[in-house]
Amino acid sequence: MFNFDEIVDRTKTPCEKWNKYKGADVIPAWVADMDFKSPPCVIEALQRRVAEGVFGYTDIDEETYGAILSFLKRHYNWEIQKEWLVFTHGVVSSMNVACLSVEGESVMTTTPIYPHFIKAPMHANKEVIAIAMKEENNRWTLDFEAMEEKINPTCKLFMLCNPYNPAGTVFTCKELEQLGAFCLKHDLTICSDEIHADLLLNQSTKHIPIASLSEALAKRSITLMAPSKTFNIAGLQASFAVIPDVELRKRFKKTMGSMVGGINLLGITALKAAYLGGDAWLGELRTYLAENLALVQAFVNRNPKLKLLDQEATFLAWIDATALHVKSPYEFFLQHGVGLSDGGPFGNAQYVRLNFGTQRTVLKAILERMQKAVDSL
Numbered sequence: 013m014f015n016f017d018e019i020v021d022r023t024k025t026p027c028e029k030w031n032k033y034k035g036a037d038v039i040p041a042w043v044a045d046m047d048f049k050s051p052p053c054v055i056e057a058l059q060r061r062v063a064e065g066v067f068g069y070t071d072i073d074e075e076t077y078g079a080i081l082s083f084l085k086r087h088y089n090w091e092i093q094k095e096w097l098v099f100t101h102g103v104v105s106s107m108n109v110a111c112l113s114v115e116g117e118s119v120m121t122t123t124p125i126y127p128h129f130i131k132a133p134m135h136a137n138k139e140v141i142a143i144a145m146k147e148e149n150n151r152w153t154l155d156f157e158a159m160e161e162k163i164n165p166t167c168k169l170f171m172l173c174n175p176y177n178p179a180g181t182v183f184t185c186k187e188l189e190q191l192g193a194f195c196l197k198h199d200l201t202i203c204s205d206e207i208h209a210d211l212l213l214n215q216s217t218k219h220i221p222i223a224s225l226s227e228a229l230a231k232r233s234i235t236l237m238a239p240s241k242t243f244n245i246a247g248l249q250a251s252f253a254v255i256p257d258v259e260l261r262k263r264f265k266k267t268m269g270s271m272v273g274g275i276n277l278l279g280i281t282a283l284k285a286a287y288l289g290g291d292a293w294l295g296e297l298r299t300y301l302a303e304n305l306a307l308v309q310a311f312v313n314r315n316p317k318l319k320l321l322d323q324e325a326t327f328l329a330w331i332d333a334t335a336l337h338v339k340s341p342y343e344f345f346l347q348h349g350v351g352l353s354d355g356g357p358f359g360n361a362q363y364v365r366l367n368f369g370t371q372r373t374v375l376k377a378i379l380e381r382m383q384k385a386v387d388s389l
């Protein structure tokens with residue numbers, strides 16, 4: 013049993029999440045990291061590595077490759093080859109590299125979305141074709157009709173976020189097959205950000221890497237993964253891209269060149285330890301997060317002016333606050349002592365994103381303050 017209720021005072025370290033409101037009576041619930049300690053196996057591996065006292069340039073050892081291969085096989089039944097892996101210090105950098113590596117003048121993605129899906133194509137001087145997600149069966153999903161309508165021959169890349177930040181969707185096999193068929197039909201490479209893949213909140217839902225569906229899709233895919241969200245090690249900057257096609261991989265590596273650095277040595281230490289020994293911790297984390305989500309859902313259900321569709325993954329709840337009729341729901345809740353993420357940069361300022369990856373007592377305090385805010389109207 014791991015103790016996710018243990019309070020960790022993150023104001024003692026220069027932590028981005030809690031520093032933002034230092035000195036103010038505001039509980040932060042914004043940036044996507046959790047308030048939990050990482051699994052003991054990760055902390056111990058880091059302590060052992062730090063005790064060695066030499067921190068020069070690092071290599072990736074065979075055990076680390078083995079840890080990744082077996083993690084992907086165990087969790088997603090996805091068999092990859094070690095040659096397909098490209099290590100980077102972050103998924104956002106990799107998204108930018110992907111946009112620069114693939115030809116074409118435009119990139120298709122969906123909205124609302126994690127802002128870097130819009131910024132990365134723009135950095136590569138590409139037009140963004142942003143397709144609004146649609147609501148279906150109380151869940152956010154892809155609008156294939158709109159995608160067919162808006163696609164044009166200048167577009168060569170589709171950027172997918174699965175599981176979806178901010179809407180929490182885990183795309184089903186059928187949805188991914190349909191998306192795959194769309195990408196094959198229009199000759200699109202797929203950059204699939206799967207950083208939240210391990211954080212599924214419902215035992216019956218499975219994460220499927222789109223690249224695992226067929227050889228044809230594997231050949232046109234760049235899958236971005238990381239242990240950072242799962243094991244709360246985002247500050248260690250460790251991630252990897254899985255690129256099965258040799259030509260696409262070469263282009264990706266060439267674009268990285270000497271501009272985008274590789275993985276951090278403590279990051280790779282943590283990654284290996286987490287993938288080898290973190291399964292039990294992860295299982296308990298998912299149960300804890302699902303129970304936290306139930307509290308958030310119950311709070312939303314008590315307040316008919318708020319809305320939350322089915323949240324299948326992540327510790328980020330995408331709450332529609334349109335019916336509150338306040339100018340900025342983000343500012344409104346901030347005035348009542350809760351620092352949520354503003355939905356504006358994601359594509360809809362009438363929404364807020366609540367990070368419920370925190371201790372239950374902290375979450376309860378957040379929801380109490382939000383309730384007082386709603387009651388004040």
Ligand SMILES: Cc1ncc(COP(=O)(O)O)c(C=O)c1O
Pocket residue numbers: 044101102103104105126173177205207208238240246251
């Ligand atoms: C979908 C998604 N991709 C990427 C990132 C950031 O990844 P990294 O810290 O590896 O750049 C986040 C962080 O919130 C995210 O939600």
